[in-house]
Amino acid sequence: IRKMEEERIRVIQAVQPSVVAVLTGGGSGVLISEDGYALTNFHVTEAARGPVMKCGLPDGNVYDAVLVGLDKVGDVALIKLLPKKPGDTFPFAKLGDSDKLQAGDWSLAMGNPFLLANDFTPTVTYGLVSGVHRYQYPEGTLLEYTDCIQIDTSINPGNSGGPLFNMQGELIGINGRGSFEKRGRVNSGVGYAISINQIKNFLPQLKAGLDTDHASLGFRLETDDEEGGLAKLIVKQIISSDAMRRGVDVDDQLVSFAGHRLRSVNQFKNLLGLYPKGWRLPIVYRRVNDKKQIETHETLVRLMGVQRQELPQPGQPPPGPGPRPGPGPRPRSGEAPLPDSPARKLYKPKDGFANYYFNELEQERLLKAFHKHGDFGKATGDWILRTTGTLYAGVGSRGKRVVADFTIRSKGARDRQNPLVQGIVDGLDYSLEPLSDEEKPATRRDPPDSGGLLMALYQYRQLLVYGAKGFVTSFSHGGVEPFYPPSEDQTKPDYAKRRVDAEVLRTRHAGVDGKWYFSKNNDETAGQLLGFEIWLDPDEDPCEVYLADYKDVGGGRLPHRLEIRFGDKVYANLVVNAWKKEESK
Structure with missing residues (x-):
């Protein structure tokens, strides 16, 4: 028993420096990186009534902090603490694997209950994991606890947002809901933590300053x-x-x-x-x-x-008298002016984002990696793509060998000022003025059954030549999402084997939305564009373009194999014989 006690104390001492007292919001948190990123609850940051806050650490110091990202549905927020001196690092917790938890495992909850820790030293409670993969109904569409961890480890008001550790000192959850009696002052032995594996899926979006949705x-x-x-x-x-x-x-x-x-x-x-x-x-x-x-x-x-109530739920049982968040969010009558804090420089408001400042940081980092594969900023003239390959649309599953050439003219439109995209596919001519309001919907979808390949190629050139400046309507980092490169065996999709996680950029230009997938491998392919999707209508399928076989072309690398899909079908597989790009005359 003595040995077990010593090991428990050792674990507590090791993780204690990472526990955060969120002073402005009246809750707790935990550092997860040496540069100051910390997890807490959404309802804790909501209570702060603004994106700039103060946090305390067990070293006795108060730190300025700023909101980074939000997951309102899952009751999670990411904040960032600012170091006292540039270059200083923070102690942080190691992320564990909450799927390995079982009922009966021991756990440690740490935090600042009742906001009594004047020196910011967290309290520690020790108890059992009572259940795993639990579900707690939301309040409307917010504060939904899915796949959560039920614990009898005591948590009280003020523990919200604090860490739940396993006995190896790994972070396995963020404490949130508790069942309280006597007007919220006495713990009843039932608490809920958001699993760290769920948070891992949202963490790249949170770091990109997004206001995420489930x-x-x-x-x-x-x-x-x-x-x-x-x-x-x-x-x-x-x-x-x-x-x-x-x-x-x-x-x-x-x-x-x-x-x-x-x-x-x-x-x-x-x-x-x-x-x-x-x-x-x-x-x-x-x-x-x-x-x-x-x-x-x-x-x-x-x-x-889920936040837009996209699916009606007739007959869904109400939340009932179940557990509720400790302090809970207070209603806002509008955010107060930002306080005079160094953290205010790290906040940029924008609709749809928790903090657009951090989205811009992620954009810059990803574009820097992307441009290592080639900077085509001077190639603002015409682009020509000559290909041969197999066309499947309208000719059966075996396909037909075709020649397909595409030209994007920078000033080929009727007004001699705007672009024109031309394509010759199997001897048939197609053309599109992507910026014209007079183009018919069917023309924007040409060639037929491609979902809008001409528009997709125009958007691709826009990204290569102009980067973020080519998408003035909307350009943002979208976090990380699964991407599925094409399989040679179409009869066996094997999605789990094909899946790779890719960084995402989201764009809007010429009235259409785009999603761009980039390699996040830690090798020479980092930042390489894997493929993209272009939506002519948000209620329809996009034109999907998959890129492979990159080769050097005039100082940069461009793909020499393209697969185009629309809906459930392959439109064409094309091999690039030549890329030609011109500088503006």
Whole structure:
């Protein structure tokens, strides 16, 4: 027993320096990097009534801090503490793996309950993990605790946002909800922590200053034949969504999601809440066809968001008298003016962002890595792309060998001022003025069945030549998302094997949205563009362009193999024979 006590004390002493007292918001937090990033609860930063705050550490010092990113649905916030001297580093906690937790494991909760720690030394409580993969209903669409950790380790008002550690000193969760009696002053032995594995999925978005959202698939499920392993999850209601475009319909059975076989609606909600809006993940669904045969379909689905109430939920049970956040957010009548703090220089407001300042930092870092593969800023003249390959659209699954040439003229439009995109595919001519309001919708989607390849190539040149300046309507870092390079064997998608995590840029220009995927490998490919998607209509499928076989072209590297997809079908596989780019005359 003595040895166990000594080990517990050693772990506490090792992790204690990373625990944060969030003074302005009246809660706790934990440092997760040496440069001062720290996790806490959304409702703690909401109570701060502004993005600039003060935090205390067990070293006895008070530090200026600023809000970085928000996950309102999941009740998580990322803040950044500023060092006393440039270059100083902070102690930080190591992130653990919350999926390894089991009921009965011991845990340590640390924080600043009742805001009594005048010297910022955190209190420590020790207790059991009572349950894992728990679900707690949200308040509206906010403060939804999915796949959370239930603990009997005491947490009280002021512990909100503080760390939950395992006995190896690894951060396994962020303390949030607790069940309190006597008007919130006495702990009843039931608390909930947000799992660190869920937070890991959102962390790149939080570091990019985003106001993130959680996922919805756009349909409602009910459980039929609840007999343990025989239970089936049946689609009972569906709205216009990517899932619907992928073929999901009412009365289909959802078999698996994100690689997990489904057993109950509760489990499905837990899984869905782990992922951010916009991610693309695999699902498997079944149906009985007209011939009474069972069809099984596996496909990728883009996840919708939940904050806009995109999916009606008739009959959903109310939250009931369950646990609620400790201090809780206070209503705002408008943020107060920013205090005179060094942290105010690190805050930039913008709609849709928690702090656009940090998004700009991520943009600059990613674009710097991207431009190492070639700076095409001087090639503002015409671009010509000559290819041969296989066209699948309208000619059957075997495809047809074709020649396809594309030209992007910088001033080829009728007014001699704006661009013109021309394409010759299998002898058929297509042209598009991407900035013209007079172009018909069908022309913007040319060539037919490509989803708008001419527009996509124009947007690609825009990124290569102008970077962020080419997208004045909108240009932002989107965090990290899964990306699925094409598979040579189309009959076996094997999404888990194909998946790579890629950094994302989001753009809007010429009335269309773009999403650009970049390699985040720690090698010479870091920052290389892997592919992109261009949406002519947010309620339709995008034109997907996958890039491979990069080679040197006039001082930079450009792809020499392209796969173009639209919906569930490959439009064409093209091999680039020549790139030609000109400087402006």
